[in-house]
Amino acid sequence: MNYLERRVIHGMLLLVGVSVLCFAFAALAPGNFFDEMKLNPQISPATVAALRSQYGIDQPLPLRYGRWVRSVIRGEWGYSFAYNCPVRSLLMVRARNTLLLTTLATLLTWLIAIPLGVWTANRRGRWDDRMGMAGSALLLAVPELVVAMLLLYWVVRTHGLPVGGMVSVDFDVLGKQAKLIDLALHLVIPTTTLVLASLPLLVRHIRASVVEVLQAPFVQAARAHGIGGARLLFRYALPAAANPLSSLFGLSVGALLSSSLLVEVITAWPGLGPLLLEAAMARDIYVVVGAVMASAFFMIAGSILADILLVVADPRIRLGSL
Amino acid sequence: MRNAQRILAALAVLGALHLVILLAGFVAPYDPAAQNRDFPFAPPTRIHFVDAYGRAHLRPFIYSLSVRSDTVNEYEEARDKSYPVRFFIQGPAYKLAGLLPLHVHLFGVEGPAQIFLAGTDGYGRDQFSRILYGGQISLAAGLLATGISLLLGLVVGCVSGFYGRWIDESAMRLVELFLVLPWLYFLLAVRSFLPLNISPTQTFLLLVAVIGTIGWARPARLVRGIVLSAKGRKYVIASRGFGASEYYILRRHVLPHTYGVLLTQAALLVPQYVVAEVTLSFLGLGLSEPAPSWGNLLANLQQYNVLISYWWMFAPALALVIVSLGYLQLANAVHELQSGSI
Secondary structure: OHHHHHHHHHHHHHHHHHHHHHHHHHOOOOOOOOHHHHHOOOOOHHHHHHHHHHOOOOOOHHHHHHHHHHHHHOOOOOEEOOOOEEHHHHHHHHHHHHHHHHHHHHHHHHHHHHHHHHHHHHOOOOHHHHHHHHHHHHHHOOOHHHHHHHHHHHHHHHOOOOOOOOOOOOHHHOOHHHHHHHHHHHHHHHHHHHHHHHHHHHHHHHHHHHHHHHOOHHHHHHHHOOOOHHHHHHHHHHHHOHHHHHHHHHHHHHHHHHHHHHHHHHHOOOOHHHHHHHHHHHOOHHHHHHHHHHHHHHHHHHHHHHHHHHHHHOOOOOHHHO | OHHHHHHHHHHHHHHHHHHHHHOHHHHOOOOOOOOOOOOOOOOOOOOEEEOOOOOEEEEEEEEEEEEOOOOOOOEEEEEEEEEEOEEEEEEEEEEEOOOEEEEEEEEEOOOOOOOOOOOEOOOOOEHHHHHHHHHHHHHHHHHHHHHHHHHHHHHHHHHHHHHOHHHHHHHHHHHHHHHOOOHHHHHHHHHHOOOOOOOHHHHHHHHHHHHHHHOOHHHHHHHHHHHHHHHOOHHHHHHHHOOOOHHHHHHHHHHHHHHHHHHHHHHHHHHHHHHHHHHHHHOOOOOOOOOOOHHHHHHHHHOHHHHHHOHHHHHHHHHHHHHHHHHHHHHHHHHHHHHOOO
């Protein structure tokens, strides 16, 4: 697993780079969390100054970065001024919720996109392919913001589903099965939005790469051997088309995380999105850095996962050859 | 041939749209900031062709709006007097494209009636006018940010691909860093490090700079690839043999190869950046009231009662979708023209 190790080390280096980049941008910040306090007449300037030096706000950038690295090593990931606790405890819960939402959305999107993409590729130029392409072009032009608002509009008009948050108010008193159902119902709106937002691009890419494979000589040979229909498409054509798709997987994770941020804010899903937005408004910089690092981590993990999947899917690729 | 037609169609739609938004003052019947406190959340004005006696009119007309008795925000038409829609009518003063002071508007009605094509918002401001003026800000942000991204991408990509060695190495590491971050997370983070309470003009420039700076990495990588492959072509080597300077080769033989990619990237980036501005303003980190932008127009929908009662507040979304659709079709057609249809 030499290749995998190299990928992991590369990913960790990238994370270090991201943290440096974050601190470099943070150095541009003209204000900080304690500026608001100065305006409060009940807090004396001495208290503000003491707080500033306690959190090391007035130190130069390299020193602050050093402090932050030490705190990462201790497993604290910096300190949140607004919540008055280590960032890690905030991040873990939020990251778990985001991960739940995005994993589900990713799985569903690919489960829907692969058959659709393969099907439209097979029916290339016919009426159903054209309709699929026109539909995906239209859906592609609708920003996830609008998709989410339209879905919300529909739901609040019909009262069909719970909106907002992750669970209902009475969640704690529910039974085990009722808890799961409650969670699932709350997942419907954000997941649907994410799937609708990421589906069109994926279908188009899968279609394009399968179309290319279907023109290859080995497909003709397979047809001549009497292999056709679904077996040809999914057993022979799809694995051969997997290579460009695996790099697409990494990209789609990034796009999905971005959409997820917005959807979480709109539907009040307690994930990284609302946390980052709050922290951005309050200049709670270590929370901002932590949330960005978490998102970068998901993205790197996603692309490594995609490479592993590629090795599984495409018989032409073996780890030794990479 | 079909591709060329598609490009022309997309260009025509986009051109018309941009022209309308550039000439917002002329097309919009009212000032975007003019409030009608008597008509909050008035629905889109109905345009009639047939009057109360069943007679058809060639010139469309409207009825003036009145608040239904014993309600606050339900409206009915006062059918006793009709107001024909007039074209090239005198109205509130404005500056055409920010330069030419004028009074004439494309359409409108004579007072006291008012025509609200897309309804009004909570302050009774005409939403149609606000969408047009807001489009100026949203589109300008998208276009300028795209310019910044492409310029940065072109410079870094060219230098990196052409000069190679450690410049290339370090530039590409930086590109990787920018690409590994989900763009909205990155955008919010960078925005959070910048001042919040500044004048609208400063906010606008800041937004453009932030959005533009974040997206340079992908164009840079694409341009670098093209420069690398162009650099090894035989005519470039020949030209070098004839004693051409590096700058000459870059400008004369290498740069023209990048135009196609830049064009496709531009058509892809503009809608993305318009959406980026809309998203930031929607989240309250972009332009704030009273300056209209598609983002803070849509932000009205975040109030529950607006979302369920006033469907016309979705109108800015329609404008956004049309712009995205136009640019994406253009990008598709240009891309297929270059690579041969799939």
